[in-house]
Amino acid sequence: MAKRPATGRKTLSEANLAALGADRLAALLIEVADGDLKRRLRMELAAEVGAPDLALELDKRLNTLAASRARVSWRKRPELLADLQMLRRMIVGRLGPMDGKLALDRLAAWFDLYPSLAARVKDPKGELTLVFDAASADLMSLASTVGADVAGPLLTDALSTRLSEWASWVGRGASAMSPALARRLLSDLTTARPRPTGRLALVVRKLADRAGDIDAWILAIPDDDRRKPEVAAEIARRLAQCGRAAEARGALEASRIEPPPASRWGRGKVAERPALPDSWRAAEIAVLEAEGRVDEATEARWSLFERTLSEDTLRTLLAGLADFEDVIALDRAFAIAAAFVDPMKGLAFLMNWPAHREAAGMVLTRRDELRGSVDDTPLWAARLAGRYPDAAVLLLRARALALVRLGDGMTEEVDGLVAEAEALAGGAGSGTLETHAAFVEGLRVLAAPRRPVWR
Template identity: 85%
Template sequence: MAKRPAAPRKTLSEANLAALGADRLAALLIEVADGDLKRRLRMELAAEVGAPDLALELDKRLNTLAGSRTRVSWRKRPELLADLQMLRRMIVGRLGAMDARLALDRLVAWFDLYPSLAARVKDPKGELTLVFDAASADLASLASVAGPDVAGPVLGEALSTRLSEWASWVGRGAAALSPALARRLLADLTMGRPRPTGRLALVVRKLADRAGDIDAWVMAIPDDDRRKPEVSSEIARRLALAGRAEEARRALEASRTEPPQANRWGRARIAERPPLPDGWYVAEIAVLEAEGLADQAREARWRLFERTLSEDALRTLLAGLADFEDVIALDRAFAIAAAFADPMKGLAFLMNWPAQREAADMVLARRDELRGGVDDTALWAARLAGRYPDAAVLLLRARARALVRLGDGVTGEVEGLIGEAEALAGASGSETLEPHATFVEGLKALAAPRRPVWR
């Protein structure tokens, strides 16, 4: 009986193919190569010769795609997308490693294929757009390697002449640009030029972020937008972080919303000042810290926490406190969460911290306000069940009521919640809970179809 050959030797892998030898593999490639594979092989051979030869092969394909006017059907779209991805990899990976200047010129030409392709490719899912958007990181990386003196004029020219497409690509990749290139582009786009507007203003702000240029960032914001509290408070925050406390204070005060003015008959409207956005409180903290007012900044953090239940704000507060003071601060924070206007948001904070004892006390104290529509309700009940079964029962019941109110009646999920609640209620033996039978009857009544009343 013939011995079965070892399966691993027949597995299609790099090691097994390498064992065939270079001559055999070369013959096989020539035999099976179609148009796309032959093109790739010519590029790989050109890359072995040198960067100029690879650039020439890439130019041939880029020029062919740029000059084509043939419409691409949905059947041919995957083939085109694969071709574009191969070209991008050859430009960035192979040519970029040899000559960043040549590679950047070809990558710009690759991006410039988009308008023509978008007009003739049937692409209802937007796959073509995603291919180019995803390459923004490669553009930023390659441009940064090429350096400000090389990449600055290239990208600046693209933005100046083809803004509608290039604003998106440069904007997406701005965070990955080198700070030096971002500064060069920023100077080219703003110095001696009109104030940027529209898409160009968005690009300038992203470049200013990367370059750390707060003045350029502010300059690119329209005057009308600067008067909005959420925008002017962000300006104040950035100025404060840059150590420009006086300017930050002026911007912060200018961001306060004003009450409605008198009407045309001269009668003052009776209205409260519109509420400030959350960002204003964040900016207030930054400004106070820039002014060296640590105690006032701490109280401002408390105001932010009271408004948002921000874990980050609380952790920052605790980090600046001495031993034992953090315990007092935590008690204060838990009390604020337990009394929060939205009980489920307050409960979420306590459960996520975690502060299970305080969460259980809150559930018992505010049982009539519980909303079981919050997806995490059953999960919170499971976490509390071991030590605080009464609170877990209340949460399970609230979840069951919420599901029944959706209109599907007593579903399998609801029955499961009922069973869990019954087991926990029986184990706790608490007299503070509504009897299980009473709860079930109320749930059935809630699930019963409501008949219209005829008059």
């Protein structure tokens, strides 16, 4: 019997290659190495010698890329992107642990390649931009490791002289930045300098978020924008969280939308004040709580729930109630949802909470207002079918009617809904539903093509 081949030993894997021995592998690498592989091998060898030697090899390649003016076609683009990724990994993964300062300088030079490359690389899909954007977290992590005193001047200079590119990278990587570095950059960018505007203002707000500096965050918002209700709401919310209730109240009140002046032809009519956005009302709740006006905050939160049916708002309400009071509050919330001006939004809230008994009652009570065009209607019917078949039948019928009214007639989907409704109708017990036969007859009349009337 022939011996079975040892296929496992022929599989290309690290273990099998290691078995060839260092001398054999070295010979193979020299034999097959092309320009890119040789460059990588030289960098790995330099890294074994020390950080300065690796930095020198990196500088050679970075300088070559920076000095080149050749156009890069779409065929050559993948090769360039792979080269950039290799350089980034060598800087961050190899040089970084050896000498953070040298690594940060080279990584900054790597980012500075972008403007020249973007001008000469054919990149319709934006792959080059994605490579640099994805590296922003590495940049900020390395800068934070090096420390604010070393990284701060470098990043400040980049933002001051090359803002159009560096604003995006610093902003994207701000979450990976240490608070100490964020505070240093904030100080450098705002102390004894004009008020930040444009892209710099966006960067300052990102840094202020990371540093926890609410004043710097507000400073970077233009005065006109602070009077906009949505912006003022965010300012007030942040101030309230910091315990600065009076300032938070001032921000809210300064943004109240004044009614337009009455027309000279309005014959004494008083213009109505435009409605404030829900974000403003949510911020006012936070301000009321910061002011210690707990009861007013609770009523304001109920008012907001009545407008939005927000699950988060209701959960916050319930969290602040004593035992058994939450049951009463839930009953109130379910009643609000059942009577909501948009019946399908109210039904969605009850189904998602879940409050199936209340949802079924709402379906039966407001059956004439159901809109089967809502995509979740069949799903809701399936959830109610076991305990509340009457409600499930009504939802399935509403869906079937909606599809027929679209003009496609008795489609396969409509036939399936009708069959489901028929199966459930036998278990329906309220006695108030239209018979299945009558419903189908009306559905077929609605689906029948209408002949034009000739005169």
